[in-house]
Amino acid sequence: MFGLILIFISIFAGFLGSLLGLGGGIIVVPALTLLFGVDIKYAVAASLISIIATSSGAAAGFIKDHLTNLRLAVLLEVGTVSGAMVGFLLASLISSSQLFIIFGSFLLLSAIMLLRKKGDSLSMNDHPWSKKLKLAGTYPGHKGVITEYKVENVPLGLIAMFFAETLSALLGIGSGIFKVLAMDGAMKLPMKVSSATSNFMIGVTASASAGAYFLRGDIRPEIACPVSVGIIMGSWIGARVMPRMPAATIRKIFVAVLLIVSVQMIMKGLKHG
Amino acid sequence: MDKLMSLEFKIAKFLRIGVLVAGLLMLIGWLASFQWSGNPLEKFHSYSQLPVFLHLELALMDENWGILISYAGLLALISLPVMRALLTMILFIKQKEFILAGVAALVVIGLLISFTFGIEL
Numbered sequence: 001m002f003g004l005i006l007i008f009i010s011i012f013a014g015f016l017g018s019l020l021g022l023g024g025g026i027i028v029v030p031a032l033t034l035l036f037g038v039d040i041k042y043a044v045a046a047s048l049i050s051i052i053a054t055s056s057g058a059a060a061g062f063i064k065d066h067l068t069n070l071r072l073a074v075l076l077e078v079g080t081v082s083g084a085m086v087g088f089l090l091a092s093l094i095s096s097s098q099l100f101i102i103f104g105s106f107l108l109l110s111a112i113m114l115l116r117k118k119g120d121s122l123s124m125n126d127h128p129w130s131k132k133l134k135l136a137g138t139y140p141g142h143k144g145v146i147t148e149y150k151v152e153n154v155p156l157g158l159i160a161m162f163f164a165e166t167l168s169a170l171l172g173i174g175s176g177i178f179k180v181l182a183m184d185g186a187m188k189l190p191m192k193v194s195s196a197t198s199n200f201m202i203g204v205t206a207s208a209s210a211g212a213y214f215l216r217g218d219i220r221p222e223i224a225c226p227v228s229v230g231i232i233m234g235s236w237i238g239a240r241v242m243p244r245m246p247a248a249t250i251r252k253i254f255v256a257v258l259l260i261v262s263v264q265m266i267m268k269g270l271k272h273g
Numbered sequence: 274m275d276k277l278m279s280l281e282f283k284i285a286k287f288l289r290i291g292v293l294v295a296g297l298l299m300l301i302g303w304l305a306s307f308q309w310s311g312n313p314l315e316k317f318h319s320y321s322q323l324p325v326f327l328h329l330e331l332a333l334m335d336e337n338w339g340i341l342i343s344y345a346g347l348l349a350l351i352s353l354p355v356m357r358a359l360l361t362m363i364l365f366i367k368q369k370e371f372i373l374a375g376v377a378a379l380v381v382i383g384l385l386i387s388f389t390f391g392i393e394l
Contacts, residue, residue, distance in 0.1 A: 032314075053296075059284075075373070081387075221347060228346075229300050232296045
């Protein structure tokens with residue numbers, strides 16, 4: 001019974017994680033700790049596995065549907081990997097309680113700005129780097145119509161990825177939220193392209209961390225296997241549903257998750273402040 | 274098929290097969306060692322650190338094939354994104370896209386450094 005509940009929760013986590021490009025950790029960690037009473041160390045280790053499972057499970061579908069911008073993802077991964085390394089080095093030096101309040105407030109503000117935003121991002125201005133590396137692409141837009149998009153502010157996006165991952169390491173939260181915000185806000189990518197490209201990237205840094213947890217013995221198959229199997233199934237569903245779902249609906253769900261995470265972060269910062 | 278589509282097709286195929294293999298190994302391993310009654314996660318209410326090699330040794334001694342297959346699946350899943358980064362680099366080199374191949378190489382080097390130094394990204 002417990003195993004089945006865990007599988008169903010993981011399916012939902014994989015579905016939501018792949019839909020929004022956030023990974024499944026956002027649901028897996030609270031479910032494991034609050035519902036099953038699992039120690040936080042095992043839960044965090046399982047959440048890394050769930051991010052890899054979401055990322056890899058949905059990637060093939062998103063690539064096939066031309067939602068993932070693979071060339072851009074490869075470029076931005078330089079920012080995420082270097083940002084994660086800097087974050088790891090800074091983590092022991094910086095107190096995270098003020099950071100939780102500052103960036104919780106930043107996410108709250110971003111959620112409000114997104115709520116006020118009308119329509120999806122779609123840029124026709126191609127940055128010189130984007131022209132040089134052929135980063136612009138097409139994706140199935142409104143009602144499946146193949147829509148062309150360009151990529152703005154590539155250097156800013158790269159810097160944003162660096163800070164997204166540094167912050168993620170400092171705050172111990174998934175970096176998907178910051179990544180989607182940066183791609184949507186700075187690079188003006190359509191919401192679906194931002195989610196799918198973020199989904200593609202999050203697996204790489206998670207796998208590097210997961211390697212360390214795996215060797216330490218914190219990734220336990222009794223937890224990680226049912227979670228991963230459920231997540232993979234959920235991410236397959238997410239990859240099938242997302243191309244047909246209106247971008248506005250995905251944005252609304254993203255804003256709702258953003259609001260919950262930002263309030264949680266502010267409360268955590270105030271509690272430890 | 275143009276260059277980008279061929280590259281995307283190959284990476285998508287690699288990920289699809291990789292996830293399927295890892296997922297099946299984990300499913301078989303989990304079902305083989307599944308505890309059908311009570312809360313199977315009860316023993317994880319408190320944390321005790323034991324390196325993975327000792328877990329594997331214990332499973333081998335007990336001939337617990339379910340756990341061993343599960344670990345194989347987990348290892349396959351964890352290594353997928355790194356293998357994908359490596360494959361992307363190779364494919365860009367093959368297509369003579371040297372700037373993006375260089376960028377992909379930087380990502381792979383960053384990951385290798387983190388593995389070598391035990392950095393938890």
